[in-house]
Amino acid sequence: xxxxxxxxxxxxxxxxxxxxxCDKIVTAKQISENLNIPNQLLAKIxxxxxxxxxxxxxxxxxxxxKLGKKLNEISLSFLxxxxxxxxxxxxxxxxxxxxxxxxxxxxxIKDPINQVQTEIYKVLKNKMVSDFV
Amino acid sequence: xxxxxxxxxxxxxxxxxxxxxCDKIVTAKQISENLNIPNQLLAKIxxxxxxxxxxxxxxxxxxxxKLGKKLNEISLSFLxxxxxxxxxxxxxxxxxxxxxxxxxxxxxIKDPINQVQTEIYKVLKNKMVSDFV
DNA sequence: TTAAAATACGACTTTTTAGGTCTTATTTTG
DNA sequence: CAAAATAAGACCTAAAAAGTCGTATTTTAA
Numbered sequence: 152x153x154x155x156x157x158x159x160x161x162x163x164x165x166x167x168x169x170x171x172x173c174d175k176i177v178t179a180k181q182i183s184e185n186l187n188i189p190n191q192l193l194a195k196i197x198x199x200x201x202x203x204x205x206x207x208x209x210x211x212x213x214x215x216x217k218l219g220k221k222l223n224e225i226s227l228s229f230l231x232x233x234x235x236x237x238x239x240x241x242x243x244x245x246x247x248x249x250x251x252x253x254x255x256x257x258x259x260i261k262d263p264i265n266q267v268q269t270e271i272y273k274v275l276k277n278k279m280v281s282d283f284v
Numbered sequence: 285x286x287x288x289x290x291x292x293x294x295x296x297x298x299x300x301x302x303x304x305x306c307d308k309i310v311t312a313k314q315i316s317e318n319l320n321i322p323n324q325l326l327a328k329i330x331x332x333x334x335x336x337x338x339x340x341x342x343x344x345x346x347x348x349x350k351l352g353k354k355l356n357e358i359s360l361s362f363l364x365x366x367x368x369x370x371x372x373x374x375x376x377x378x379x380x381x382x383x384x385x386x387x388x389x390x391x392x393i394k395d396p397i398n399q400v401q402t403e404i405y406k407v408l409k410n411k412m413v414s415d416f417v
Numbered sequence: 418t419t420a421a422a423a424t425a426c427g428a429c430t431t432t433t434t435a436g437g438t439c440t441t442a443t444t445t446t447g
Numbered sequence: 448c449a450a451a452a453t454a455a456g457a458c459c460t461a462a463a464a465a466g467t468c469g470t471a472t473t474t475t476a477a
Contacts, residue, residue, distance in 0.1 A: 154286070154373045155397070157436065163393045178452065187390045192437055198454065211445025212451040227400065231286070240287045257320045260296045263416040264288070267360065270407045271286055274400070283396040290465065311423065325466055331425065344474025345422040 158234050161188050162196050163283050169206070170222055170284060176215035196234060203233045223281035228272060230280060240268045286404075291367050294321050295329050296416050302339070303355055303417060309348035329367060336366045356414035361405060363413060373401045 164186050169177055179197055183190040197216055200206040207219040231238050239245035241264055243252040252258070297319050302310055312330055316323040330349055333339040340352040364371050372378035374397055376385040385391070 154371075155400075156434095160374060160387075160393070160397070163397075164387075164391065167392050180452085185390065186392070187387050189437060191439080194453075195437095195455085201453090208453060209445085210443075210453045212449095213446060214444080214452045216453090238286060241293060254293075254297075254320050257318065258297065259300050259319070260293070260416050264293070264296075266415070267288075267407070267411055270411070271404055274403045274407060275286070278400055278403070282399070283393050289463095313423085322466055324468080327424075328426085334424090341424060342474085343424045343472075346475060347423045347473080349424090 155231075156235065158192075158196055159231055161186075161193055162200065162230060162234055163280065164188065165193060165197065166200075166205070166218075166222065166225075166280055167284055169216060169218055172217075174217060176209060176213075176217050178215040181215075199234055203229075205230070205233065221281070222284060223279045225280040226276050227278040227280065228275035231275065238272075240264070240271060244268055286373075288364075289368065291325075291329055292364055294319075294326055295333060295363060295367055296413065297321065298326060298330065299333075299338070299351075299355060299358075299413055300417055302349060302351055305350075307350060309342055309346075309350050311348040314348075332367055336362075338363070338366065354414070355417060356412050358413040359409050360411040360413065361408035364408065371405075373397070373404060377401055 165182050165188070168182050168186060179194045180190060182188065182197075183193045197206060197208075201208045201216070201219070204219045205225055206216045208214065208216050228238070237245050237247060239248070242248045243255070243258070243261065244265060298315050298321070301315050301319060312327045313323060315321065315330075316326045330339060330341075334341045334349070334352070337352045338358055339349045341347065341349050361371070370378050376382060376387075376391075376394065377398060
C-alpha cells in the first residue's frame, strides 16, 4: 500500500490554514476547530513541525503558531520525515532497521526496490507544500 | 508513510523466482522454502496473482505455478492493485470510500493530494516487474 | 481406489502501526 | 494568581498487516 497518513494530511491542512492567516498567530485550538481535526493530535503534530523550524511558536495565553519557513521551502519529503521519521518504502531500507530482515540472504529484489524508492522519493522531494495552496 | 507491504515484496520475489525457473512448474512450497517466506501466506498471494492471470496454476500432485504474463507486461501498479485492491494514497481518494471522510467540508488540500497521487501512480505504472530481475 | 501432494479458499488469530486520549508541566498575560 | 496557551510523555483503542488453521478439491501414481 502506498499512502499518506492522517498526520501528514493534518499537517498539510494546518500549514495551509496558518499560511492563509498571513502573519497572525493562530492557536492549535483555532485550527483544530476550523478544520475538524482532533485537538491533542494536532497539537503534537504542530510541535514536531516546530522542532524542525517549519513553525515558530509562542507560549502563554496569547501564544500560538506562525510559519517558520516559507511553504515553497518545505518539500513533502521533508514534511513526511519530520512527522513520521525515516521513510523507507520497505523495512530493510530504513536506516534504523538495517540488518533486521530475515530475508537478507534470500532476497532477490533489494536493488530494484531501492530504485523504486528513489523515484518515489524524487516525486515527494519535488513537491513543495506551497503546491498545496 | 509511503511503503510497500510484505505481500508486495513476497510477490515480487516469487515472480522473480518463477521467472528464473523458465518454463518449469514450481510449487508454492519450493518458493517459500527457498525464499524464506511463510508458506500459507505465499500460497494466498499466488492465488491472487493467478486470478489476474499473472500466473497460471496446475492442481494436483504434480501441480504448481508458472508465469501467465511476461514480466515486462506487469506494472508495479497492477501488481499492487491485484494484491491490495484499490490504491488511494488517502482514504478519500479510494473509489470505495468516497464520501466517508468527515473532513470533506473543511478539507483544503484535496486537489493537490490528488496530484501527488497521480505522480506516484505514474512511477508505479512505469515500473515493470521485469525491472526487478 | 486410495494415499500423497499439490492448489483453493475462508475463517481466525496475532502483531504492529496508526490514531487518538489523558495527565501533568511550563509559559505568559492581564 | 487565574486563565489560556504550548510542551511532553504515557497511555489506550482501533484498524491494518502479517501470519495460521482447517478443510475441500484436484491430480497422479502405486
